[in-house]
Amino acid sequence: MHCRAMHGPGAVPCDDCAALLEYAMDRIEACRFADSKPTCARCTVHCYRPTMREQIRAVMRYSGPRMISSHPYLAVRHLLDRHKTPVTD
């Protein structure tokens, strides 16, 4: 969504966004909180590299408000996740 608006026209996702997406998926996979994972903004463990973190924030700033209309289910899930408390056991 972000890529199409900001980096298009052209291949979507572009190389940068594809790499960022892959990195994010990797991090989520490796997240030690699994099901109790809060949204990354509230997480106690900052597993993203600082540069990647900035890029993700830029994407979220753009996509967050727009997700309500285009992906309401995901947006609601994201809001609910915000209230989770990260626990490891």
Ligand SMILES: [Zn+2]
């Ligand atoms: Zn892009």
